[in-house]
Amino acid sequence: MSDSAIAYFTEDDSVAAVTGRVGSDTDPRLAKVMNALVSHLHAFIKDVELTQAEWAQAIAFLTKTGQMCDGNRQEFILLSDVLGVSMLVDAINNRRPDGATENTVLGPFHVDGVPEMQMGTNISKDGVGESCLFEGRVTDLHGAPLAGARIDVWSDNAEGFYDVQQPDVQPQPNNRGIFVTGEDGRYWFAGIKPVSYPIPDDGPVGQMLGHLGRHPYRPAHMHFIVSAPGHETVIAHTFVKGDDYLRSDAVFGVKKTLIADYEATPDAATAWRSTFDFKMVPEAAT
Template sequence: MAENVDGDALTSEVVRSFSSTSDERLRQILTSLTTHLHAFVVDVAPSIEEWEQAVDFLSRTGQACTDVRQEFILLSDVLGVSMLVETLNGQETPEATDSTVLGPFHMVESPARELGDDISPESEGPRCVVSGRIRAVDGTPIPNAAIDIWQADTKGFYDVQQPAIQSVGNGRALLRSDAEGRFHFRSVIPMHYPIPTDGPVGELLKATSRHPYRPAHIHFLVTAPGFRELTTHIFIAGSDYIDSDAVFAVKGSLVKDFVQEQDGQEAERYGVPSPFRHGHFDIVLHPES
């Protein structure tokens, strides 16, 4: 290669270096990555100092990752990439429940709990009930589906953020749908909260004058044999930041009212004081291709 090769020639040479890659998908990804990354560098024309800053930022992002925090997922989230990947992978399933981001706090194993259990026994605040049904796109109920659930408390904190206050597993549950595909659990209504801002992603938000807040929500990851895995949320209607989620994950179909229930018999059936707040969320899975 000539010492002063131009940008286009350099890009072409790097792309050719992948020509013997036996994995066609890997070759496609690396070719596209190289082409777009080189085009970005040409467009921005970073100084050496700016490029070193970029490398340092990515290095510190990796160093901020722990067993209970994933800073790279957080970076992907705030850049909208996580939501874009979810959206692209959901394009062929418009009849199924919308997917959304996994988030950075699905880092510990949820404790197995029974239907109807309180999944946030250590969290202060009035209890609510969340119920629904897991079903296929044709309406058939899906029994014994695994429903992994995790949420913040009424102050906006996950268990892993407060190891001296909350036990690991508080605000989390692994449930199984019943023979009719139904599920229900007790908890507290989570509060809106800021994503972690004490790392490189927080620096990025500050530098761009963006707020770090997410609206109140509960995470669900649902799996069942023969169906596509679904990662989704239920967003609490009326929450602050419902129209400006820091990770761009709100979809209208996932915003649900937690209605005030006055029926004493319903409260007794669910094991909560009356009145109580009740959120209903049916989850529809698409068959595997």
């Protein structure tokens, strides 16, 4: 690109000055994303007339956010979550027809390598909490059962912590399991009724929530990843109906269709029962 083709930077022409430097051989998708990013970012700065002190504070905030990240914690994902960005990206990439089970965010505490268990197994290894039977069916959109569906589940403990947050306190893996459906598409397993809990709020993201007058809590939920041959994988939570934080989830993960009934039972072995069916979309339909 010749010097004459490069715009000099001015307040009015700031976007053109920056996007004009993008080379002609740049990957088209990268060029589209970066040009849009620059355009929206510059428009935001002009709209609020960002001060130099505020700019410096933003740089410090992002620096601290990066410094909080390690192998067990991703503060940038947390930032994305509380700004609704994670859920928006998920919604755009998981559009499904009416009647299909909706997606929500994966969350930071999924663990690979959990062994497959016999249907009906109790995933609570410490036995602490209100026992609960989780059951339902995995079907296609027409209600036909799906055999061989893999159900990966996990939840917090009775104190609101996942096992990876307390490796020296909870048995590993605790409140996690993998089950595979039979010909009837049914699943059932025992665990505990999940409880609401705060996201990690001891870092810059938590401080930001405090300044905005927002709480850090997530409503109680059981995590599911449901996959079946020939069908789109579903990543979902089943939220406890009546939870205080359903309408103010810190990461905006609640969808009405994912709110599940948790019914008290007379069974001493499982004090609660939650039934939820998963309706899967064929891969070719998305």
